[in-house]
Structure formats: C-alpha cells, structure tokens
Amino acid sequence: MSIVALKNSSVNKIANRQVISDTLLELGRKDRDIIVLTSDSRGSASMVKFGEELPEQIVEVGIAEQNIVGMASGLAHSGKKPYIASPACFLSMRSIEQIKVDVAYSNTNVKLIGISGGVSYGALGMSHHSLQDLAVTRAIPGLDVMMPADRHEAKKMIEALSDYDKPVYVRIGRNPVQDSYTSSDYNFQIGKAVTMKEGKDLTIIAIGETVRLALDSAETLQHKGINCRVINMHTIKPLDEEAIIRAAQETGRIITMEEHSIYGGLGSAVVEVVSQHQPVPVKILGIPDEPAIAGKTAEVFEHYGLSVKNVTELAIQMVNN
Known part of the structure; x- marks a missing residue:
C-alpha cells in the first residue's frame, strides 16, 4: 500500500495526546466500559x-x-476496558514488573499509553527521557508495542485498539508533530507497516515522529536522483517482517530512524529480521549509548543526526558504495 504524504508546508498545532483523548471521549460516550486511569x-x-x-x-x-x-489489570478482569495515560518514562520503567506480570502474563485487556515519550521532556534530562521503553516492552511476551507517526495515525490506532482484546503499549510524544498523512482516510492495520513512498535504491524505515523526517529526506534524495522507499513501522510488535524482507530484497540498503536508543528498538528489530532472511547493509539512526543531551526535540534530533541533512548524506554514501 502506498500513501501520498502531506507536503511539509503547514504547521500542525494538534498534539497526538489531544487526538487520543478526543477519540477516547468519542468511544467512551458509546461504551461505558472504557475507563481512563491517570x-x-x-x-x-x-x-x-x-x-x-x-x-x-x-x-x-x-x-x-x-x-x-x-x-x-483488576478493572480488565472485571470486564472493563482500561486505558492508562501516564508519562512514558515512568510507566515503562517504574511499573515494568506489573506490566510484565499483571498485564502481559495475565493477558489482561489493558492499553498502556506512554505520554511525553522519547525526549519530549527536553531540558529535564535522562530521568524524564524514555529512550529504552521500546526495547523493554517489546521483549515482554504477550505485549504489543506501537507508536503513531502523527495525529491522523494516533486516531486510527486508538480506534483499532478499541476492538483489540490484547495488552498494548503505545508511546506518543508531548508536542504537536508535523503531519505525515493527508487525512485519517486510509486502511490502518495493527502489525502491518505502511509504505509511505515507493522506491528502488534504498529504504528508510521509521517510527513515530521520525516518519516525517524520513519523508522529507526521501524528497530531498529524489531531487538528487535517488529513489528512496519510506516505510512507517507504526507497530514494532507484532513486526511486519514481510515488509522488511521485501524492502531488503528490492532496494538492497536500509536506514532505520527512531527516537530511541540504538539498542533494542526499531533498528535492532529490523536487523534481527534482515540478518536471518535477507542480509543487506543497515544503518541504525537513533540515540547512542549515552544520556541524551537536554534540549528541545528538534535540537536533540539535530545533535544525534536525526536530520534531513544527515540522512541524505548517509543515503548517498550507501548508494554510491
């Protein structure tokens, strides 16, 4: 499936957390079993x-x-449909044993929404950054892990989860992010990656806020004669291995982008698949093994090479080698 992405010409002012709240309110009016915990x-x-x-x-x-x-978990066992909305840095670290045992092992229908994830808290530093949560949560059996690219996908994701009777961890950022989709009018499927742009020379696989960066990088590369595929891997577990293998076979090179440690997240998941099924060069872009610098999201991204300029240069180098 190919989606025509919105050109980066207008600034979105609606945060994913607002969209999720509005969507849950719509659903909650119709279904009194939906309970939000904060x-x-x-x-x-x-x-x-x-x-x-x-x-x-x-x-x-x-x-x-x-x-x-x-x-x-107790509410879920009582027939309710609980959604936890709590800062990702604390939800995914302080309560990880409860998530593992009470939610995943017990197979309770709990939706864990980690808000203000990644480096959203900016200047508050490592104590408030959540850059290990994908690694930790995706290693827990029975727990699905997802991250929407923008407000449109956030809405589609919550709507899909309302009929999804499994434990799920969803991570979102704090501030509005630039749109990657033109609207919510597309076929969203849990566990199925979305090809945002077709290409044959190289593939960028991104998740969350980095999807927009991947699209902008692909557009820049297009002007330089490089045809780049862009895949939005909104569900990191269950992972769409077929999309990854196909990208490796058809484009021969992969760059992954994520607002997460380079260990254990999207990049690791992609390499696990590629190394076993279709070995090709893969470059993982994310936060290195150090306490991330304090600053606004854009500043942190720029510092660690999560930028159009760096991705473009890396892609050109990979294609020419």
Whole structure:
C-alpha cells in the first residue's frame, strides 16, 4: 500500500495526546466500559475534558505508576476496558514488573499509553527521557508495542485498539508533530507497516515522529536522483517482517530512524529480521549509548543526526558504495 504524504508546508498545532483523548471521549460516550486511569497526569494527557464529561469513567491514581497498572489489570478482569495515560518514562520503567506480570502474563485487556515519550521532556534530562521503553516492552511476551507517526495515525490506532482484546503499549510524544498523512482516510492495520513512498535504491524505515523526517529526506534524495522507499513501522510488535524482507530484497540498503536508543528498538528489530532472511547493509539512526543531551526535540534530533541533512548524506554514501 502506498500513501501520498502531506507536503511539509503547514504547521500542525494538534498534539497526538489531544487526538487520543478526543477519540477516547468519542468511544467512551458509546461504551461505558472504557475507563481512563491517570497518574497525576490528567492535564499532561489532555484528559481534562474526558474527566469533566465522563467523571465516572476516569480514575486519578496519583503518582503511583505501579499501582495504576495493578488497578487497570483488576478493572480488565472485571470486564472493563482500561486505558492508562501516564508519562512514558515512568510507566515503562517504574511499573515494568506489573506490566510484565499483571498485564502481559495475565493477558489482561489493558492499553498502556506512554505520554511525553522519547525526549519530549527536553531540558529535564535522562530521568524524564524514555529512550529504552521500546526495547523493554517489546521483549515482554504477550505485549504489543506501537507508536503513531502523527495525529491522523494516533486516531486510527486508538480506534483499532478499541476492538483489540490484547495488552498494548503505545508511546506518543508531548508536542504537536508535523503531519505525515493527508487525512485519517486510509486502511490502518495493527502489525502491518505502511509504505509511505515507493522506491528502488534504498529504504528508510521509521517510527513515530521520525516518519516525517524520513519523508522529507526521501524528497530531498529524489531531487538528487535517488529513489528512496519510506516505510512507517507504526507497530514494532507484532513486526511486519514481510515488509522488511521485501524492502531488503528490492532496494538492497536500509536506514532505520527512531527516537530511541540504538539498542533494542526499531533498528535492532529490523536487523534481527534482515540478518536471518535477507542480509543487506543497515544503518541504525537513533540515540547512542549515552544520556541524551537536554534540549528541545528538534535540537536533540539535530545533535544525534536525526536530520534531513544527515540522512541524505548517509543515503548517498550507501548508494554510491
């Protein structure tokens, strides 16, 4: 499937967290079993309106991430459909044992939404960055892991999860991100990557906020005579291995991009597939094995080479070698 991406000409001012809240409110009005749980994060998760309109369907637990996971699991066992909205850095680290045992091992229908993920908290530094969460969560049996590219995909993802009776970890950022899709009018499928642009010379596989960077890089490369495929791997588990193998076979080179450590995330997942089925050169772009610098997301991305300029130069080097 190929999606025509929106040109980078207008600035989106709607954050994914707002879209998720609005979507859950729409769903919650129709389904009283939907319960939102927050950990002193109602404002951060943009869940204020949800709480005002559906006060009996929201639970404020306070700063107690381990408790919130246990409570959500209990609600799920009682037939409810709980969605946890809590900062990704704390949800994926402090409560990882509860996620492993109470949610995944017990196969409870809990949706874990890690808000303000990656380097969204910027200047607060390593304690508030979540750059290991994909590695940790995707290694837990029975837990699916996803990250939307933009507001359109965030809406499609939450709608899909409303009928998905499995534990899931979803990570989103804090601030609005540039659109990668023209609208929400496309066929979103959990576990099925989206080919945003076709190409034969090289493939960029991206996730989350880096999808827009991948598209912009591909457009720049097009002007330089390099035809670049762009794949949005919105679901890192279950992983669309078929799309990865096909990209390796048809383009011969792969670059991965992610707002995550270079260890254990999307890049690692792609290499695991490629090395076993279709070995080709792969370059992993992400955050190196160090505490990420403090700064705005764009500044952090630029510092670590998650930029159109760096990706373009790397792609040209790979194609010419």
